[in-house]
Amino acid sequence: MTAADQKPQHEAALSEQTASNAEIRANADIAQQPDSRQPGRSSNNAPSGMTHDVINVVRGFCMGAADTVPGVSGGTVALILGHYQRLIGAIRRIDSDAVSMLFKGKFREAFDYVDGRFLGALGLGIGTGIVTLAGLMHWLLDNRMPETFAVFFGLIIGSAWIVRKFISAWSPAGVIAVVAGAAAAVAIGRLSPTDGGGSLAYLFFSASVAICAMILPGISGAFILLLLGVYHPITGMIKELAKGQVDANALMSLGVFAFGCLFGLLAFSRVLHWLLHKHKDVTMAALIGLMLGSVEKLWPLQMPTPETASLKMKERVMVSVPPGEWDGSLVLLVGLAIGAAVAVLVLERLGEAFQANHPNENVG
Template identity: 30%
Template sequence: MEHIKNFIYGALIGIANAIPGVSGGTMAVILNIYDKILYAVSLKNLKKHLMFLIPLALGAIAGIFALSNVIVSLMESHAMLLNFCFIGLVLGSIPSIYKKARDQKLKTRNLILGIIAFAFMIFISYLNQDQIANKSLADFGGISLWLCLWLFAAVAISTIAMILPGISGSLMMLLMGVYAVVMEAVANIDLLLMIPIGLGVATGLVVGIKVIKKMLRFHPQALYFIILGLVAGSIFAIYPGFAVSGEGFLSLGGMVIFAFLAHLLSSRK
């Protein structure tokens, strides 16, 4: 039963990562397994936590390849309902994150870091994505050494962003103009492009997890206030607007229900 639950959690994280503007890290925080994942993904702890990580990873892969198309389709037909449900998830997780941040005596500099993270997410949310260069492989002029190096760097940065709750790795790739190329490479199983993409993912995971784990160990309050700012600020990125209609009121109801569910999940010990 525990393996099935972890598979479902992984699928939810995978779906979140596949949608620009939505963060898999946020989903991990909502499910109250963010810290557990960070501690499990290390050479020292990997073997001991394989039974947790394997179903989680399989679920994430299933979520990305099997379920994300359904979610993307819903984004096109019922964007307001889906986004309000996700806003509910975020709102429901905030009290638990704040509680973790206040486990120690409040330091003003840590609160300021949280405010900066919140402001950063507002800035990201108001960027005009229609004006962001997001070229296809043909637009880049085909495969070149420069493209491979840029893919490696952009994917590494996006992977680090993906680890942080609140920031979407897909959105970061979109901002750096490689989202279309990466999606093409995955869809067409382009092995030549998959090499720099794979190396970028691996580098981002190693660097990102190492930095975050050190912060969790030595500066936990600073990390949790940053996470709180990123997660709360992500609401601005996913807010779809509101229309006074049947779907509008249904969306509000969905937000309340999902906020309640997220609060139950994130407050679990």
């Protein structure tokens, strides 16, 4: 073979080697880039400025505020504000892979994997909302219950109207899911609160159950706590903590309660994530049913029975009455309900505008 024949072959081999090296470098770069299929690794989750962080803190604050009210769900707020699926997806990623990264010292990778920036901002807002408003909700439920219930009645109705848009196609199964969800919410709402238990194990159990309700639109985690008899003790501890009155036993109880919430959240989020991805329409229909069924408990026209009228609000037995038997201002309650529903619709419009400018914000 002549030198002239060898030259093209040499150039071809050199070109092939260069291409191979370029491919290796490209693969290495790809391996270091975020995975767009994962909620915590999308390009959207790179540091995006204080604007996104502030928005997520506000979202969390709204969720925390809702979760302090028996009858209202923080999950409903997450749906309205457009970050529900991203939240469930991020929580689901707190798994063995994330723990493995931590043990290997890959803290940044673990933080990105679980969408840590999003969860951190949201968690800060939720905690702030709960601590800030626990005392206020105590006062409102004790002194302005009809007006408070009217507002949340309107919020739930407006929310259910919004959530219907998440269903791409209605089916007989979807209709059945709505009816079943509504029936379940009504049945839960008619349960009688218990006196609860004072043990730490009971607190852990109550927190695990209630947190599952808190991330389900339509089921109030606060109301579940009320049914289990731990709502007033827990919110009372939080109110005292916010005042700077720290008690060792209260801190222990709140710590156990927090671990119970974490356990329930991690376990239930996987089930919910699977349902939303495999059976989204039916799942959303069931959530609408839960929301509609929950309004029975939030009927604003409630009066205490004669036997309990002189007791504290948390000790009273309330019964619903028709508008004709209500001795308060119906116009005020109707106005509050309508105003709340309109506020939800306006908030949803703002959320749509934000999503249009940030299409990856709700990745789940």
